[in-house]
Amino acid sequence: MDNWDEIRTAYQVARLGTVSGAAEVLGVHHATVIRHIDALEKRLGVKLFQRHTRGYTATEAGQDLLRVAQATDDQFSQLSARIKGRGNEVSGELVVTTIGGLSQLLVPILAGFQAEYPDVQLRYLTSMRLFRLEYGEAHVAIRAGSPPQQPDNVVQPFLTLKSAIYGSREYIDRYGMPDIPNRMAGHRFVGLDDQASRAPFAQWMRETVPAHQVVFRSGDTRAVRQAVLSGVGLGFLGTYESTDGGDLVEVHPPLEEWESRLWLVTHMDLHRTTKVQAFLKYLKDHTEHLRDEVE
Amino acid sequence: MDNWDEIRTAYQVARLGTVSGAAEVLGVHHATVIRHIDALEKRLGVKLFQRHTRGYTATEAGQDLLRVAQATDDQFSQLSARIKGRGNEVSGELVVTTIGGLSQLLVPILAGFQAEYPDVQLRYLTSMRLFRLEYGEAHVAIRAGSPPQQPDNVVQPFLTLKSAIYGSREYIDRYGMPDIPNRMAGHRFVGLDDQASRAPFAQWMRETVPAHQVVFRSGDTRAVRQAVLSGVGLGFLGTYESTDGGDLVEVHPPLEEWESRLWLVTHMDLHRTTKVQAFLKYLKDHTEHLRDEVE
DNA sequence: TTTTGCCATTGCATTTCCGCACGGAAACCG
DNA sequence: CGGTTTCCGTGCGGAAATGCAATGGCAAAA
Secondary structure (H helix, E strand, O other): OOOHHHHHHHHHHHHHOOHHHHHHHHOOOHHHHHHHHHHHHHHHOOOOEEEEOOEEEEOHHHHHHHHHHHHHHHHHHHHHHHHHHHOOOOOEEEEEEEOOOOHHHHHHHHHHHHHHOOOEEEEEEEOOOOOOHHHOOOOEEEEEOOOOOOOOEEEEEEEEEOEEEEEEHHHHHHHOOOEOOOEOOOOOEEEEOOOOOOOHHHHHHHHHOOHHHEEEEEOOHHHHHHHHHOOOOEEEEEHHHHOOOOOEEEEEOOOHHHOEEEEEEEEHHHHOOHHHHHHHHHHHHOOHHHHHHHO | OOOHHHHHHHHHHHHHOOHHHHHHHHOOOHHHHHHHHHHHHHHHOOOOEEEEOOEEEEOHHHHHHHHHHHHHHHHHHHHHHHHHHHOOOOOEEEEEEEOOOOHHHHHHHHHHHHHHOOOEEEEEEOOOOOOOHHHOOOOEEEEEOOOOOOOOEEEEEEEEEOEEEEEEHHHHHHHOOOEOOOEOOOOOEEEEOOOOOOOHHHHHHHHHOOHHHEEEEEOOHHHHHHHHHOOOOEEEEEHHHHOOOOOEEEEEOOOHHHOEEEEEEEEHHHHOOHHHHHHHHHHHHOOHHHHHHHO
16 A cells, blocks of 8 residues: 555545545645546555545545544644654653763763653663764763764763872872872872773873782772772872862872863754753753863 | 655655665655655654664654554555455445335345345335435445436346236125226226326326226335235236235236336446445346246 | 775656646536 | 536646666775
8 A cells, every 4th residue: 555645635535525625625736636536546446436526425445544544644643743842842761871980970960950851761871882873872972082073963062071190198198199290109000991091191191100000990980989089099080079078189180181071962963952952951051160160 | 744655755764774775665766765754854843864874763753753654554554455355345334225115025135135145234225315326325226217327327127027907806806807998987996106106007097097096095015015905996016026925816917018127226336346246146146037927 | 904885865857746727517596 | 497606527738756877975894
């Protein structure tokens, strides 16, 4: 059963009883309506209407079509309303992907967003592999490093995360304050597990700190922070996560070359939807203080 | 939501994931598919798909469309199967209209037909007004008189009903055997109520029998027969209904000019359907003896 | 890294489809 | 009963949709 438009035409004829009326509703010429009906009947091999001078009367087959097409018309109308409305309401799934280690920063914001828009189902994905926006795997991605420049993606600067080297007070009391990067001998470090990490401070560490001095590695930044707090060694922490709780000492202040630049990336097709826009706005509003602090 | 064909195109794209695949299934060119999608998205104001080099991925809106269109496709497939099959099966309503007075002859045949095709719901209509085949009011009509020649109707000869004048034995014993049409004075007649009846014997009676001698009139042929049987007077009865039951005497044998010719009329559009054909065949087969007897 | 293959896209030629206008028939209406 | 309206049916010219072929890009395979 191809050519759904002919069914739609036949539906209007069956509903209204005349070719002329159907043509007016459909916004086409009545000749077109006749041709559609003729073609459809020829294909089906069954007469859908009985023609007489006052109009068309649906046969049993035509009445069957009327019922089915009526339902279809309703379905499509509802679909159209849903689709058109969907762009203007904040509901449904919202998939956010990010690099690991931002949970501490992002999750409270996400929770606030969800509270403000209760119809949204949030999915917060942190995965090794890069989720692909062009396949619709996520609405918003937070990427690090140099600005991504996929053609169909909209990229906005998000935050510049400053990192500094911290140590626990306990560690400093025991081993003394190191002079970085000049005299680091004898000191222990905590670092990222990923040897290929493109995080600026990770690269700096690979180049500057001898590998045997890195006595603890983890892919989880929470674990890294915990390790530093526990006095395992010195390590990079984001300035935003150094303040709360624990007894940390800044061993070396943030350097510009250690900064991680974060980008908000959305696919062009989704970027302009109200849902995504609402999320981006909320995200920016609730990281304002970080941005100010960073500047 | 006009243009259902574009929805169908989008449905195939959403289902298959590629424009090329959809084009192949739909039997059109890739370019056409792309243009359909573009037009549909433009009209809805929402992107249905995210384009990437390996194909199209449905957005939420596209997935919504996929679900709805899937259901529609199923519905239409079933509709098509029903409509195509309907022509080849004997079921559903079958409307037969006829002139009054044939019930005694027809109803047993209709009953037999229904028994043979249990899926058929019969409607047997005898009405004053002529049902109009071109409005689909009936599948089969039985008409009397000269052959109807509506343009879109298929007309076949059905039966030639012979009529003769009968009287009850009781009546003959009392009033003697009349010599028709020469000496009818003093005799009583039973006739049709319809003064404008175009039945040949009715016309003959209007011309030949003085009105005051017609002492009983009815529109119902059963009543007429009952009246003749009861000895009210002489009257025309069909030869087919004179044989069974009662004690009737043929006062005057059938004349050719009294014959009523019956026609089977069907609308062209319905005539070739299996259902109508089956009914016509059954009707002819079970009136074979009448036709033989009549010839 | 190179190659191959699949896929979307776009300008151009063609065909199909559509709108227009006219004709004809039936019903409606004084 | 004749004028009027309201339908449907059809040939023709134009426009829109479609098909075609070339292009370019990306990804998986070699």
